[in-house]
Amino acid sequence: MALANTTTHYGAVARTFHWLTALLILTAIPLGLVANAIPLDSDAAVAQKTLLFSIHKTVGVTxxxxxxxRILWAVVQPRPVALHPDRRAETFAAATVHWTLYAALVLVPLSGWLHHAATTGFAPIWWPFGQSLPFVPVDFRVAEFFAAWHWVFTKVLAAAIVLHVVGALKHALIDRDATLVRMVSGRCEVDVPAHREGRAPVAVAAALWLAAIAGGSALGWPHDEAATAFETPAASSQWLIEEGTVSITVRQLGAEVTGSFADWIAAVDFDPATEGAIKGQVEATILLDSLALGSVTAQALGPDFLDAAAHPSATFSAVITEHPNGDGYLAMGTLSLRGVAVPVELPFTFRPDGERATVQAEVTLDRRDFGVGQTLVDESTLGFAVRVGIDLSALRP
Structure with a gap:
């Protein structure tokens, strides 16, 4: 059994790579689809979803x-020529699909791996080399960007696989030639004339992938931060937010997962120099469907959790006082989420620096108080505590 290729035969190494790649890809795809469809409505479902995603990611990296x-082997080997070079359109289409598929076999798992490396805590890859990648920050915006790439790239991969299989079946069932046989056994009894494929199929495949990368980048490009402003009646205490982040951190299966809301607005009437106990007041609204929480975003917005369809926003209304311990300030009020209003005290710091100021706040909530994830009663599956962080940079207009 010859290991190397010839101009008419595929060697044992190339055939092994071909069928092993097919097995891995056709295993990873259904695993991802099934795992993605499992609702996070019970501890058992979370465990099952995590298990399937871990297998999916491990198979994908493999x-x-x-x-x-396979590609490195193909580069140093002769490629068996097409059996029907006279069918120029068919040969061109087959070569284009071939190169598109080659790129997909690298870009699809790579984009998934990049997405995984930018997230934290959910469905680890089963290997001893860590979960991060160099130069890939753990950041929900980066994760969403690569998630969009992965979504687009998987569609290109699926289309290329379908076309590849259809072509193979045509050769086997209609043409009845040796195209499929030589990938199975390596045999090719037909005398094929030598010919050159040309570079046009490579150029077309490259153009297709450039379009896919552009499309995925457009889908995954981070939302602009909310046009949030401190709006007050007094011009001297009015602040405009230059940058701002409202984040949440939950513990899932023992690891922290952090996400952020892209769309929110706050009106704050606040002046530390105001006489009396009350220094101001705050009214804030967060659009829940702007949440990005890695691979569990869709489930987090579902009816068992934030229920964004029925309750699209959360609101926080509070008065501001100095913190009793003298360190910063305290916004004391009510947080309304999922139709449930819960008293909340939000400690924060306000640090002015000339015409600019920074605001940082953090509070830990209990998801059970708002009826979030009521079916997940095992804290080792999904922690009860949810840490909310606020980090703002404001400019005095």
């Missing part, structure tokens, strides 16, 4: 390295 090895 496919990435196998695909790299």
């Amino acid at each position: 496919a990435f390295f196998v695909a790299l090895a």
Whole structure:
């Protein structure tokens, strides 16, 4: 059994790479689809979803390295020529799909791996080399960007697989030639004339992938931060937010997962120099469907959790006083979420620096107080505590 290729035969190494890659990809795809469809409505469902996603990611990373090895082998080997070079349109289409598929075998698992590396705590890859990647920060915006790439790239991969399989079946069932046979057994009894494929299929495949990368980048580009402002009646105490983040951190299966809301607005009437106990008041609204929480965003917005469809926003209304311990300030009021109003005290710091100021706040809530994730009663699956962080930079207009 010959290991190397010839101009008419595929060697054992190329055939092994081909079928191993097919096995890995056709295993990873259904695993991802099934895992994504599992609702996070019970402790058992969370465990099952995590298990399937871990297998999906591990198989995907394995496919990435196998695909790299396959491509490197193909570079140093002759490629068997097409059996029907006279069918120019068919040969061109087959070569284009071939190169599109080669790129997909690398880009699809790579984009998924990049997404995973930018998230924290959910469905680890089963290997001893860590979960991060160099130069990939753990950041929900980065994660969403690569998640969009992965979503687009998987569609290109699926289309290329379908076209590849249809072409193989045509050769086997209609043409009845040796195209599929030589990938199965390596045999090819037909005398094929030598010919050159040309670079046009590579150029077309490259153009397709540039379009896919552009589309994925457009879908995954971070939302602009909310046009949030401190709006007060007095011009001297009015602040405009230059940058701002409202984040949440939950503990899932023992690891922290952090996300952020992109759309929110706050009106704050606040002046530390105001005489009396009350220094101001705050009214804030957060649009729940602007949450990005990695691979569990859709479930977090579902009816068992934030229920964004029925309750699209959360509101916080409070008065501001000095903190009793003298360190910063305290916004004391009510947080309304999922139709439930709960008293909340939000400690924060306000640090002016000329015409600018920074505000930082953090509070820990109990998700059970708002009826979030009521079916998840095991805290080791999903922690009861939810840490809310606020980090703002404001400019005095």
